[in-house]
Amino acid sequence: xxxxxxxxxxxxxxxxxxxxxxxxxxxxxxxxxxxxxxxxxxxxxxxxxxxxxxxxxxxxxxxxxxxxxxxxxxxxxxxxxxxxxxxxxxxxxxxxxxxxxxxxxxxxxxxxxxxxxxxxxxxxxxxxxxxxxxxxxxxxxxxxxxxxxxxxxxxxxxxxxxxxxxxxxxxxxxxxxxxxxxxxxxxxxxxxxxxxxxxxxxxxxxxxxxxxxxxxxxxxxxxxxxxxxxxxxxxxxxxxxxxxxxxxxxxxxxx
DNA sequence: AGTGTATCCTGCAGGC
DNA sequence: TGCCTGCAGGATACAC
Numbered sequence: 001x002x003x004x005x006x007x008x009x010x011x012x013x014x015x016x017x018x019x020x021x022x023x024x025x026x027x028x029x030x031x032x033x034x035x036x037x038x039x040x041x042x043x044x045x046x047x048x049x050x051x052x053x054x055x056x057x058x059x060x061x062x063x064x065x066x067x068x069x070x071x072x073x074x075x076x077x078x079x080x081x082x083x084x085x086x087x088x089x090x091x092x093x094x095x096x097x098x099x100x101x102x103x104x105x106x107x108x109x110x111x112x113x114x115x116x117x118x119x120x121x122x123x124x125x126x127x128x129x130x131x132x133x134x135x136x137x138x139x140x141x142x143x144x145x146x147x148x149x150x151x152x153x154x155x156x157x158x159x160x161x162x163x164x165x166x167x168x169x170x171x172x173x174x175x176x177x178x179x180x181x182x183x184x185x186x187x188x189x190x191x192x193x194x195x196x197x198x199x200x201x202x203x204x205x206x207x208x209x210x211x212x213x214x215x216x217x218x219x220x221x222x223x224x225x226x227x228x229x230x231x232x233x234x235x236x237x238x239x240x241x242x243x244x245x246x247x248x249x250x251x252x253x254x255x
Numbered sequence: 256a257g258t259g260t261a262t263c264c265t266g267c268a269g270g271c
Numbered sequence: 272t273g274c275c276t277g278c279a280g281g282a283t284a285c286a287c
Contacts, residue, residue: 005263031281049280050265067265087263088281129257130263139280145280161267194280215279237278 002070003087018043018072030106030142033149048088050196054081062200085196106142110179113156115141117176124164124172131167131175132160134236144179147192147214150239152178154221159245160231160238179208185210191235 021037028034029072033053045053054063054080055077063083070082070091082091093101093225105122108115123140124131134140136150144152153160155178158171159188167175191205194215212222217230221241232240 046281047261048282051280084264085266086279086281088263090282129256133257135280147280192280197280235260236281 002071003084003221006069006082006084006089006091008090009092017041027130028143029103030109030138031145037093040099042094042099044090044092044094044099044102045082046090047197048084048086048090050086050198051089052084053200054083054198054202057201057202059201063198063202091249099243104119105138106138108142110143111143111183115176115180120176120179121167121169121172124167127164128166129164130161130233131158131164132233133234134164135179136236141179143183146181146236147211148182148186148212150237151212152182154239154241154245155182157244159247160233160240161248201246213241215239 002011004011009017020039021039021041023043024036024038026033026035029044031046033045033047035045037043045051047053050067052063054060054065065083067083067085067087068081069084069089070086072080073083074080082089108119120141124134127134127140129137130169132149134154135144135152136146150160152175156171156174158167158175165175184191186205186207189205189207189210190199190203192207192211193204194208213228216228217239219228220226221244224243225240226241226243228239228241229242
C-alpha cells in the first residue's frame with residue numbers, strides 16, 4: 001500500500017520525522033501543500049499530476065482511493081490519505097533550515113502584495129526563454145502550471161513562444177493582471193478538475209468550465225472566433241489563438 | 256542559458 | 272471486442 005517512491009527520503013526517515021509531531025498550521029507555497037510542524041519542521045506535499053490529499057469529515061464525499069500511496073494517522077485516529085494514480089507526487093519532511101533553503105529557491109508568490117508588474121517585468125527582462133516556459137519555472141514565479149500559464153497568456157494576448165525579455169511594458173502589465181485574475185478565479189472555483197483532481201473533502205474544482213483555450217483546440221476563440229490551435233513546447237502542450245496572440249513567425253507546430 | 260528528450264507511472268480516448 | 276498509439280495537471284536529469 002505504501003509506495004516508497006513518493007518519499008524521497010525513504011520510509012523510515014519520513015516516519016521518524018513525522019511521528020509525534022503536531023501540525024501547527026496548513027498552508028501552501030507554490031504548488032506545495034505545506035504542513036508546519038512543531039519544532040520548525042515542515043511536511044511538504046507536491047501532488048504532481050494526479051495526487052490528492054483526502055481527509056474524512058462531515059462534508060466529505062466518498063472518493064475512489066484505489067491508488068492510496070501513503071496514509072498518515074493523527075493521534076485521534078483520523079487518517080490523512082495521499083492517493084496518486086501516477087505517483088509523480090512527493091511527500092517530504094524538512095527541518096527548519098532545509099525548509100528555509102527550499103523556500104528560497106522558489107520564486108515569488110504571484111498573488112502576494114510584493115508581486116507587482118515591475119517585479120514581474122524585472123524577472124522577465126533577464127531571460128530569453130519562451131514566456132510559457134518562463135512561467136512554468138518555479139524558481140521564477142511559484143505555483144503557475146501549464147493550464148494557468150496558457151490561460152493567462154491568452155487573456156493577455158501574448159504568444160506563448162515570445163521570448164520573456166521581448167515583452168514591452170503594456171504586455172507585462174497585461175500578463176501581470178491576467179495571471180492574478182486567473183489564479184484568483186481558479187482558487188474561487190476550487191481548482192481545475194480535468195479528471196483526477198479533488199480537494200481534501202473529495203470535491204471537484206469547477207474552473208474546468210471556465211477554461212478558454214486550454215484543451216480547447218478546434219473550438220472557436222471566445223474573443224474572436226478563430227479556431228484555437230494546439231502546439232508543443234518542451235514536450236508540453238500549448239494552446240493559443242493565432243489571431244489574438246500574434247507574433248513569432250508561424251510557430252508553433254506545423255500547418 | 257535554454258531546448259529537446261527521456262524518465263518516473265497509470266488510465267483513458269480514439270482509430271482501426 | 273481488442274489492440275495500438277498518443278496524451279495527461281509535474282519535476283528532473285541528460286546531452287547538446
